[in-house]
Amino acid sequence: MxxxxxxxxxxxxxxxxxxxxxxxxxxxxxxxxxxxLERAFDAFFSQPQIRxxxxxxxxxxxxxxxxDPYVDMIxxxxxxxxxxxxxxxxxxxxMLVISWHMKAAIMxxxxxxxxxxxxxxxxxxxxxxxxxxxxxxxxxLKDEQKFHEIYNFAFSWAKEKGQKSLQLDTAIGMWxxxxxxxxxxxxxxxxxxxxxxxxxxxxxxxxSQLLEFVKTMDxxxxxxxxxxxxPYLIDEFVEYLTENGIVPSRK
Amino acid sequence: xxxxxxxxxKIEAFxxxxxxxxxxxERTWKVLExxxxxxxxxxxxxxxxxxxxxxxxxxxxxxxxxxxxxxxVTTMTWHLKQIAESIEAAQGGLFLEELNRKWVxxxxxxxxxxxxxxxxxxxxxxxxxxxxxHELGLNLWRDHIIHSGKIQTRLLDTLLELIHRERxxxxxxxxxxxxxxxxxxDLGPSVYQEDFEKPFLEVSAGFYSGESQxxxxxxxxxxxxxxxxxxxNEEMERVSQYLDARSEAKxxxxxxxxxIANHMQRLVHMENSGLVNMLLDDKYExxxxxxxxxxxxxxxxxxIRDVMTSHLRETGKQLVTDPERLKDPVDFVQRxxxxxxxxxxxxxxxxxxxxxxxxxxxxxxxxxxxxxxxSPEFISLYVDDKLRKGLNGATEExxxxxxxKVMMLFRYLQEKDVFEKYYKQHLAKRLLNGKTVSDDAERSxxxxxxxxxxxxxxxxxxxxxxxxxTSQDTMQDFYASPxxxxxxxxxxxxxxxxxxxxxxxxxxxxxxxxxxxxxCEKFKSYYLGTHTGRRLTWQTNMGxxxxxxxxxxxxxxxxxxxxxxxxxxxxxxxxxxxxxKEIEQAxxxxxxxxxxxxxxxxxxxxxxxxxxxxxxxxxxEDDTFYFNDKFSSKFVKVKxxxxxxxxxxxxxxxxxxxxxxEDRKPQIEAAIVRIMKSRRVLDHNSIVTEVTKQLQSxxxxxxxxxKKRIESLIEREFLERDKADxxxxxxxx
Numbered sequence: 001m002x003x004x005x006x007x008x009x010x011x012x013x014x015x016x017x018x019x020x021x022x023x024x025x026x027x028x029x030x031x032x033x034x035x036x037l038e039r040a041f042d043a044f045f046s047q048p049q050i051r052x053x054x055x056x057x058x059x060x061x062x063x064x065x066x067x068d069p070y071v072d073m074i075x076x077x078x079x080x081x082x083x084x085x086x087x088x089x090x091x092x093x094x095m096l097v098i099s100w101h102m103k104a105a106i107m108x109x110x111x112x113x114x115x116x117x118x119x120x121x122x123x124x125x126x127x128x129x130x131x132x133x134x135x136x137x138x139x140x141l142k143d144e145q146k147f148h149e150i151y152n153f154a155f156s157w158a159k160e161k162g163q164k165s166l167q168l169d170t171a172i173g174m175w176x177x178x179x180x181x182x183x184x185x186x187x188x189x190x191x192x193x194x195x196x197x198x199x200x201x202x203x204x205x206x207x208s209q210l211l212e213f214v215k216t217m218d219x220x221x222x223x224x225x226x227x228x229x230x231p232y233l234i235d236e237f238v239e240y241l242t243e244n245g246i247v248p249s250r251k
Numbered sequence: 252x253x254x255x256x257x258x259x260x261k262i263e264a265f266x267x268x269x270x271x272x273x274x275x276x277e278r279t280w281k282v283l284e285x286x287x288x289x290x291x292x293x294x295x296x297x298x299x300x301x302x303x304x305x306x307x308x309x310x311x312x313x314x315x316x317x318x319x320x321x322x323x324v325t326t327m328t329w330h331l332k333q334i335a336e337s338i339e340a341a342q343g344g345l346f347l348e349e350l351n352r353k354w355v356x357x358x359x360x361x362x363x364x365x366x367x368x369x370x371x372x373x374x375x376x377x378x379x380x381x382x383x384x385h386e387l388g389l390n391l392w393r394d395h396i397i398h399s400g401k402i403q404t405r406l407l408d409t410l411l412e413l414i415h416r417e418r419x420x421x422x423x424x425x426x427x428x429x430x431x432x433x434x435x436x437d438l439g440p441s442v443y444q445e446d447f448e449k450p451f452l453e454v455s456a457g458f459y460s461g462e463s464q465x466x467x468x469x470x471x472x473x474x475x476x477x478x479x480x481x482x483x484n485e486e487m488e489r490v491s492q493y494l495d496a497r498s499e500a501k502x503x504x505x506x507x508x509x510x511i512a513n514h515m516q517r518l519v520h521m522e523n524s525g526l527v528n529m530l531l532d533d534k535y536e537x538x539x540x541x542x543x544x545x546x547x548x549x550x551x552x553x554x555i556r557d558v559m560t561s562h563l564r565e566t567g568k569q570l571v572t573d574p575e576r577l578k579d580p581v582d583f584v585q586r587x588x589x590x591x592x593x594x595x596x597x598x599x600x601x602x603x604x605x606x607x608x609x610x611x612x613x614x615x616x617x618x619x620x621x622x623x624x625x626s627p628e629f630i631s632l633y634v635d636d637k638l639r640k641g642l643n644g645a646t647e648e649x650x651x652x653x654x655x656k657v658m659m660l661f662r663y664l665q666e667k668d669v670f671e672k673y674y675k676q677h678l679a680k681r682l683l684n685g686k687t688v689s690d691d692a693e694r695s696x697x698x699x700x701x702x703x704x705x706x707x708x709x710x711x712x713x714x715x716x717x718x719x720x721t722s723q724d725t726m727q728d729f730y731a732s733p734x735x736x737x738x739x740x741x742x743x744x745x746x747x748x749x750x751x752x753x754x755x756x757x758x759x760x761x762x763x764x765x766x767x768x769x770x771c772e773k774f775k776s777y778y779l780g781t782h783t784g785r786r787l788t789w790q791t792n793m794g795x796x797x798x799x800x801x802x803x804x805x806x807x808x809x810x811x812x813x814x815x816x817x818x819x820x821x822x823x824x825x826x827x828x829x830x831x832k833e834i835e836q837a838x839x840x841x842x843x844x845x846x847x848x849x850x851x852x853x854x855x856x857x858x859x860x861x862x863x864x865x866x867x868x869x870x871x872e873d874d875t876f877y878f879n880d881k882f883s884s885k886f887v888k889v890k891x892x893x894x895x896x897x898x899x900x901x902x903x904x905x906x907x908x909x910x911x912x913e914d915r916k917p918q919i920e921a922a923i924v925r926i927m928k929s930r931r932v933l934d935h936n937s938i939v940t941e942v943t944k945q946l947q948s949x950x951x952x953x954x955x956x957x958k959k960r961i962e963s964l965i966e967r968e969f970l971e972r973d974k975a976d977x978x979x980x981x982x983x984x
């Protein structure tokens with residue numbers, strides 16, 4: 001706060017006094033509103049998430065409950081405990097949605113910033129609120145746009161650090177999880193095909209193009225065109241389906 | 252002068268009316284009529300032209316033109332009817348002659364009558380829009396003679412009959428025919444066309460349709476074409492002899508249609524004598540005839556071309572896929588070259604060097620050469636064979652010709668990079684084994700490849716030549732230097748090969764005999780002393796050696812062997828018998844190479860400097876080898892070749908193929924990046940097209956491979972997919 005000019009510092013203090021929010025939020029909001037107090041208040045009271053998170057102390061407690069005893073982050077054990085508290089299976093897709101909200105860099109890990117920031121933006125500061133929120137989170141998967149984002153998020157989230165592509169078995173696991181939501185009829189064939197013919201890691205391009213493919217293709221794949229720039233893996237998959245008589249040949 | 256008094260000029264009528272005898276006209280006409288009769292009766296000698304002219308003049312002058320004209324028509328008509336009767340009366344063959352004679356008479360008479368009536372022709376006829384005398388005479392002749400019911404059909408029949416007789420080989424009076432057709436033409440183009448030409452063409456069509464049908468049933472293709480050609484020439488001659496020149500195009504098109512166009516397919520496909528057989532038997536004359544006849548009809552040439560193309564493709568395909576042929580690559584390529592020569596010759600001799608035929612030939616070759624993916628290897632082997640054997644006694648020009656022909660085949664190759672790979676291998680072998688016979692020929696081939704494919708293609712090949720030259724200099728310097736004092740040790744020749752320029756595969760060096768190691772070390776320290784920062788590795792699998800050996804009865808031979816063989820033989824300086832295992836241990840030569848080299852040392856008749864126990868045709872790991880002191884040869888120098896497969900074995904082939912594929916990847920990627928760098932954004936199909944275009948001078952990239960390369964570039968963040976249109980790629984700088 002000491003970096004701010006005198007006038008602005010007054011405004012921050014005034015804002016904190018009235019809203020009871022943290023200094024950080026106050027500065028952020030005011031900055032975003034060009035240091036106009038009235039607009040900042042408008043923004044503050046119209047955004048429930050921001051208002052909801054009033055208690056950073058409770059968030060801290062929550063974080064500490066799951067934190068790894070040796071490093072400053074939540075690791076596998078912490079996540080298992082969290083799942084237990086939430087009464088969900090760690091394999092539940094809702095965990096992916098939560099990770100997406102937390103902008104988690106990799107699977108089975110939350111840094112302090114990811115955890116607290118994520119919960120803040122969700123407006124959660126207790127395990128009860130968290131549990132109440134689960135159905136809403138689950139519902140987000142139905143949203144086309146959000147599903148798209150979650151799908152693409154899943155790639156970088158699930159891949160191992162420092163690698164460009166996703167291990168095949170991880171990819172298959174993720175696909176089965178994700179396409180269970182999407183009801184793609186070929187998901188099992190796709191996984192079989194990959195295991196039989198490909199057996200290599202999956203590139204980001206193939207990952208993201210598969211969702212496009214799923215979205216654009218009809219159930220008979222009759223609108224598939226060889227020269228429409230699908231990744232070669234998808235081309236080969238279509239060939240595989242045709243060869244095995246799963247979809248009618250286009251000739 | 253008074254202005255009121257105007258003087259008007261007046262022309263007064265003749266004061267005295269010229270009174271004419273009312274019978275004047277009648278009388279004058281009688282005179283003229285008589286004259287006309289006399290003219291037709293060949294009695295004109297007694298007539299006074301001057302008097303008759305004046306009479307006619309006066310009649311016109313005194314307004315009796317009408318009478319004169321109609322009188323003329325009546326009189327002439329009467330005479331023509333007479334003539335018609337006499338013509339009709341003519342018997343058989345005399346008919347035409349009579350007609351012709353009367354026609355000549357009529358023309359003469361007409362000439363005279365016109366002269367007499369000249370004044371009428373000049374004044375009365377134009378003012379009254381009547382037909383001039385000469386034309387009138389022709390019209391009357393037409394109407395009363397030619398179109399007279401009895402003559403018209405008889406005339407036509409006679410003419411057609413005569414032509415038919417001429418066609419069947421009789422001699423007819425062509426002069427008479429010419430006169431008659433000339434008459435028809437004089438009577439106006441429509442008379443000639445309607446009364447003669449049209450039926451003539453119809454009858455001809457019928458005639459030739461029947462004749463062609465008959466010919467095609469009993470003649471072979473060559474004979475048929477000869478006949479057709481003769482008929483065509485006959486018709487053209489006929490036209491020039493006695494028909495209107497304008498009829499030529501019409502009658503030839505009838506013959507073309509009936510004799511050629513209608514039977515084209517049957518002719519080219521005729522069994523045992525059709526186009527394919529002509530091509531097979533190099534029947535230049537027949538082919539040339541076919542070309543010249545078929546080019547006259549629509550689709551004629553394309554028919555020939557199509558059949559030729561499919562024949563070429565078929566035979567070419569058989570040639571390149573015949574497993575027998577694959578056994579001898581040199582023969583394989585020689586056959587291709589012969590095939591090419593043969594058809595080049597046909598096209599130049601028989602097909603008028605037609606560009607479209609040349610293109611068809613080229614595309615056919617391109618088609619079938621690439622059906623066999625070993626073609627690049629074989630073509631390189633062929634060159635290798637030619638450049639290795641020294642083109643025995645062939646002159647430089649001959650070499651050039653052979654190389655030029657090979658380049659022609661090379662141009663057809665889609666996978667030029669594969670050729671390059673093999674060429675490099677073969678060239679390396681030639682250079683390292685000192686088998687190149689002519690440096691000029693080698694260089695010339697290199698220049699050809701360079702002009703065809705650019706600098707990049709040959710830079711490594713050129714590097715190999717440079718290495719050879721540098722190695723020579725280095726060896727000279729080595730022996731001149733203190734290091735080069737090798738005493739009575741073996742003479743060493745080192746070829747220093749730049750890594751990357753040569754198709755060397757890293758192979759573990761074998762254990763050289765101590766004498767050799769000694770010189771090698773000397774060379775090594777010399778070389779590394781003069782060139783800092785370099786590394787030498789010995790490619791013992793590529794060298795060769797000359798060694799002197801003394802056999803049982805003291806006879807000496809000089810053995811020319813490979814480095815491996817030398818290593819093996821040197822072991823026998825200190826032992827008489829060695830087991831396979833012992834040899835393997837002492838030399839550390841890779842097993843497959845060792846077996847091959849033992850095979851050539853012990854199992855080749857006349858070159859078996861080693862003896863194997865037990866005797867058998869193969870080398871097994873339990874064999875024992877002995878120095879064969881009973882070895883004898885009538886030659887002092889014995890060259891012991893290694894049993895090497897000239898063409899590649901299956902696994903080697905696979906390996907080369909794989910290396911080629913690997914080498915292509917960076918080329919494809921480079922092409923994609925080049926294209927994307929300039930275009931920034933491009934859709935998938937355009938990239939594939941552009942990449943193919945850029946690379947086709949070297950090879951034909953597979954679209955699937957291009958796709959994989961694009962994906963790899965996306966992964967490495969050289970490209971990205973457009974956010975909105977997934978078929979578009981963007982270049983990420």
